[in-house]
Amino acid sequence: MKKRISVVIPVYNEEGNVCVLYERLVRVIDSCGLYDWQICFVDDGSKDGTWTCVETIAVSDSRVSALRLSRNFGHQAALLAGLHWAEGDAVVMMDGDLQHPPELIPTMVAEWEKGNDIVSTVREEPEDFSLAKKISSWLYYKLWHSFSGIEMREGSADFRLLSAGVLTEFKRFKEKALFIRGLVQWVGFKNVYVRYQADRRFSGASKYSLLKMLQLALAGITSFSALPLRFASMFGSIVAFLGFLYAAYAIVMKVGYHVAVPGWTSILISVLFLGGVQLLTIGILGEYLAKVYDEAKDRPPYIVQNRLCPKERGRSAKGT
Ligand code: UDP
Numbered sequence: 001m002k003k004r005i006s007v008v009i010p011v012y013n014e015e016g017n018v019c020v021l022y023e024r025l026v027r028v029i030d031s032c033g034l035y036d037w038q039i040c041f042v043d044d045g046s047k048d049g050t051w052t053c054v055e056t057i058a059v060s061d062s063r064v065s066a067l068r069l070s071r072n073f074g075h076q077a078a079l080l081a082g083l084h085w086a087e088g089d090a091v092v093m094m095d096g097d098l099q100h101p102p103e104l105i106p107t108m109v110a111e112w113e114k115g116n117d118i119v120s121t122v123r124e125e126p127e128d129f130s131l132a133k134k135i136s137s138w139l140y141y142k143l144w145h146s147f148s149g150i151e152m153r154e155g156s157a158d159f160r161l162l163s164a165g166v167l168t169e170f171k172r173f174k175e176k177a178l179f180i181r182g183l184v185q186w187v188g189f190k191n192v193y194v195r196y197q198a199d200r201r202f203s204g205a206s207k208y209s210l211l212k213m214l215q216l217a218l219a220g221i222t223s224f225s226a227l228p229l230r231f232a233s234m235f236g237s238i239v240a241f242l243g244f245l246y247a248a249y250a251i252v253m254k255v256g257y258h259v260a261v262p263g264w265t266s267i268l269i270s271v272l273f274l275g276g277v278q279l280l281t282i283g284i285l286g287e288y289l290a291k292v293y294d295e296a297k298d299r300p301p302y303i304v305q306n307r308l309c310p311k312e313r314g315r316s317a318k319g320t
């Protein structure tokens with residue numbers, strides 16, 4: 001019996017990319033006839049014609065399934081919906097804007113056949129990648145590594161293959177604030193990296209605004225490390241110690257030399273400084289509290305409004 005491989009593709013407002021991606025992907029999977037392929041497009045609440053494109057493809061090709069989420073839940077949640085749908089011997093996840101070349105899939109499958117459970121990809125930055133983006137990406141991966149203690153290569157993308165064993169473990173995760181590329185590193189297993197040249201987006205614009213990127217970066221750190229909380233208390237202790245030294249200095253000056261340490265400026269500086277430290281600390285605490293709040297609500301990370309699967313054509317389903 002042929003081994004089964006699923007390909008999961010989250011798409012949000014990608015009407016200009018879906019058909020081209022499908023054609024390129026089909027060429028690749030047709031050339032890998034040794035496997036039984038299943039493709040799943042997860043429409044993350046698109047407002048353009050993406051669902052119509054995906055539906056047309058799913059109706060015409062029995063290897064293609066389509067899930068439509070009830071609204072835009074975000075890339076990570078859409079990816080999770082696809083992973084929950086996926087079954088078989090391996091799953092490949094990739095973006096729907098052709099920045100992840102489908103032609104790399106046979107190399108990833110070959111690495112998996114060698115016994116690797118996770119085949120991750122690392123993008124080689126395009127020449128026109130701005131210096132600011134390169135530096136911020138480098139800094140983030142370094143920071144994430146030192147906070148979490150887990151290794152993740154700079155330039156890691158959500159373009160990877162997972163074996164059935166890893167997928168099963170993955171489906172057991174219950175957490176809501178997802179940072180999938182971190183979780184994939186966290187599960188362990190045998191991991192190998194494949195490099196690829198990142199293409200430009202085929203059509204449309206990136207859906208990751210600076211704010212969304214910062215949110216994901218923050219989720220990555222707060223999901224994997226409590227170190228910022230410890231830094232907050234360490235910082236607080238250092239400031240308190242400095243305050244104590246300054247008080248001791250003032251007492252010595254007054255008692256020993258009858259000189260009063262001049263007032264206003266130093267008082268104002270310490271009040272502002274302490275106020276800043278307190279707000280920063282409350283902010284860090286708040287981030288973790290918000291995380292606990294989100295997890296405690298226990299809402300589903302996404303809701304599927306329509307499901308077009310080969311075996312259940314035309315059926316509508318609700319749930320997670
Ligand atoms: N995406 C999604 N939901 C979102 C944002 C993005 O499903 O809310 C999809 C998007 O359609 C694409 C992938 O996630 O297939 C990566 O998004 P994008 O290309 O905008 O990110 P970038 O490559 O710029 O980091």
Ligand code: MG
Pocket residue numbers: 095097099201206
């Ligand atoms: Mg992209």
